[in-house]
Amino acid sequence: MNNLLFGFMKFPLNIISAQFQGINDSGMWEIFKNPTIIAMTTVALVLLLAIFLLGNAMIKIKYMVLQDKKKKLRTHPTDVVKSFIPFIFIGEGSFGFNFSYGLISVNIIDGVHNSVFYLLLMTIFIELVVILFIIRTISVDVKPYILSSSKPLKTRKKVSFYDWWWKKVNKASDDEDKVDTGHMYDGIRELDNKIPPWWRYAFYSTIVFAVVYLWRYHVSETAPLQIEEYEIAVAEAEEAHQAYLLAAGNRIDENNVEMVDEDGIQAGEKIFMQNCAACHGGNGEGLVGPNLTDEYWIHGKGELPDVFTVVKYGVVEKGMMAWKDQLSPSMMAQVSSYILTLQGTNPPNQKEPQGERYEPAN
Known part of the structure; x- marks a missing residue:
């Protein structure tokens, strides 16, 4: 695991040293003033920390699972991770050589030499791949262990929709002795059950309706009363009648004319x-x-x-x-x-x- 961490740390350092070689004329510390370099380097370091934490968790889980199954550990978990990123352990002889001999061109991406930008981007991508691989490994190892050791779920009794609805809207007590008032008439026991919710909510709705009705028709007068509605309806009917007569009258000619009333x-x-x-x-x-x-x-x-x-x-x-x-x-x-x-x-x-x-x- 220490070799893995050292490999990840060495790669960003090679990139930063290459950036120094490309900007010697403006000063070595100018790199830390570039927001793109700062943001991408920060993301790379955060992902590196996540890899470190997830890697340790993966190692512990693998030991726990293998110990529970009484099997010997044949492959170290970090060896699998390192197989996905062999190029991270490449030293200065590869990337450093390319940086020193012209890989960095004069092209600039947001104030950063294009080679450095793409290498930082590649570093972040590789770290994301490693994180996804570790998460997948953990889920594959842990899921069977949890399923095999978990207790069977309790089955719930199925209740029909009608029974559920009836119980909700009535709220009647199942124990009649608790709500018995002690009164009996013609063999009928009087129970002190609570008012059903549907009745109570219906009563509340009538109160709300009354308040809205009073405000709309008698206070704000934004809607006509029944007599006014009748008068409006009669006026509209008369207008429609006159429009009909006018339309019908325009179709009268000498061939269909009749005596009027x-x-x-x-x-x-x-x-x-x-x-x-x-x-x-x-x-x-x-x-x-x-x-x-x-x-x-x-x-x-x-x-x-x-x-x-x-x-x-x-x-x-x-x-x-x-x-x-x-x-x-x-x-x-x-x-x-x-x-x-x-x-x-x-x-x-x-x-x-x-x-x-x-x-x-x-």
Whole structure:
């Protein structure tokens, strides 16, 4: 073991002496100012100490194992280690010769001559290999010895998940005599078991929920109450309904138009008074435009699709504009439906009949 330690110590010393030869111009002690050299040398020395300690431990363990098996020690443990690193014992005649005769070049790695850097790196690598080998040797020798001398493990009784869970959530005492209150009713004994954990934790959770609910809905008011939620839901439903009607109304044309409901007729009356009364009169009696309350029609037969077509495309030669660009399809259906409700109202100051007579369809 002393030869092994001496071999490891001699190799870093050869490297440091080579570094001195390469930096004679700047002073022998400048090497200790280089952080790379200091760090790598420190790592190498620490690993060397680890090898020393692990090597001694390996020797003791081998003697213990071999003595226990009543076998003679045939090979010294350090001989195995030394077989992996024969080049560490090479003296100055090899590395020193190379250092002295030009192995160190002018190339610099972090302020260190490249040859010295790589040799230090190789030293650290070799030391790591030796440490791993010693650890493996110790584990191989010790593991069978421990297994052969260890006591058999006690087998644990297997418990089903249901039994384990039931015992956790109930915590009922197995000894009923300890929790017997001494009361009995109709043959039923009263026991003083503790409240099951699941019930207790559920009760705690209700307290936490109540505090959070009170803070959220009544203190900070960051969430709406039930009545507010209802009003919000109704408003959202109304918006969705209006959006649906708008989308459906945009698909109305002269081929699928139908009479609207009472609300639609009232909306059509407003549209008529705003856009049509100037030519047809407020009651549809006719002014510049024809009378819309009699049974005579210039265009079409007085059916809803005919009225819708005239409102949509207009009659340019008669001076009636097309309303398709000003009114939506649903609005044109509303005003057309309102016009048909004027049939037979007989308002005063009616304009004379124009066109052909068509009886309203039932």
